[in-house]
Amino acid sequence: MRLEEFEELLERRGADLATWPWRRRRAARRLLGRSAAAQEAYDQARALDGWIGDAVRPVPARAGLKAQLCRIPQNHPRENDRLTVGVMLKARPWRGFCYAGSTAAMASLVAGVLVGTMQPPAGSGLAQMVDIASLVYGLPPDQGRSQ
Amino acid sequence: MGSDGQDDRLLEQAGQGDEKAFAQLVERHADRVFSLALRVVGSDADAEDVAQEVFLMVWRRAADWRPGKARFSTWLYRVTLNLSLNHRQRVVTRHAALDGVAEPEDPAPTQEKRLDERRRKERVMQAVAALPEGQSIAMTLIYEGGLSNAEAASAMGISVKALEALLVRARRKLRKMMAR
Numbered sequence: 001m002r003l004e005e006f007e008e009l010l011e012r013r014g015a016d017l018a019t020w021p022w023r024r025r026r027a028a029r030r031l032l033g034r035s036a037a038a039q040e041a042y043d044q045a046r047a048l049d050g051w052i053g054d055a056v057r058p059v060p061a062r063a064g065l066k067a068q069l070c071r072i073p074q075n076h077p078r079e080n081d082r083l084t085v086g087v088m089l090k091a092r093p094w095r096g097f098c099y100a101g102s103t104a105a106m107a108s109l110v111a112g113v114l115v116g117t118m119q120p121p122a123g124s125g126l127a128q129m130v131d132i133a134s135l136v137y138g139l140p141p142d143q144g145r146s147q
Numbered sequence: 148m149g150s151d152g153q154d155d156r157l158l159e160q161a162g163q164g165d166e167k168a169f170a171q172l173v174e175r176h177a178d179r180v181f182s183l184a185l186r187v188v189g190s191d192a193d194a195e196d197v198a199q200e201v202f203l204m205v206w207r208r209a210a211d212w213r214p215g216k217a218r219f220s221t222w223l224y225r226v227t228l229n230l231s232l233n234h235r236q237r238v239v240t241r242h243a244a245l246d247g248v249a250e251p252e253d254p255a256p257t258q259e260k261r262l263d264e265r266r267r268k269e270r271v272m273q274a275v276a277a278l279p280e281g282q283s284i285a286m287t288l289i290y291e292g293g294l295s296n297a298e299a300a301s302a303m304g305i306s307v308k309a310l311e312a313l314l315v316r317a318r319r320k321l322r323k324m325m326a327r
Contacts, residue, residue: 011318012311048322055271056290061181065195069202070170
């Protein structure tokens, strides 16, 4: 690498050699090892970078602004968030499950009472159902029926 | 976890409605967003308006963010720059650039070294502020934002070659000013 090229790269890319492409960086290091003029240019570029870096620091935003910014989610709820929460609250999908669950429980209770208390005539359809239910629940046949 | 990885994680959480994650993003980037906006729009109040617009956009877009596609900071600076330029067009009254920049505190008169340091810093600050807008923004993105040349070019919507031309001119000018 020639000195001119090195100086041009210093102006284009700054003095942080780590940000240079690998080949150029290697060539630049070799040049720095043998050229006092390159070393001087490098030192100047580093000093300039340091001054600029010191001078161009972020101007801190005031704390009040940061607090305002942090409130954006509350002040501007997103459509999706609103939809998700709103739909859940309005639709109350669990309501259906509750209704279905309680209806099934009631039906099962009524059926149980009927099966347990009714005395159908032997041979009737209902008697057969009771026999089947007895089998399902592991009861001896005719237990649910009076003799 | 790297800084970018952390941004990605916070964005993902903010996208899922996590307000604390969003607050952390504000804490990490508000100063730089405000600072860049201030350089373009020239007044604290306008820069604060821009910062509001920028972070509102972050909040609204967080759920759509795809990690790994781009660096969040590059996207953030591009948005800040565009919104600042739009904002400036809307503002009728022009303010002098860097109105709101806090001056460094006066050092003790006996501390000659610190005084020299302060003078030099002021000179560089004035010199950077006096640069044409494109050069000033390029310097800000590189030195303040820590972006690479390619990222800064992307943030400004120009080619890397064009960005490097801005940097070369700016550095030459600053070096000349500092040598006086």
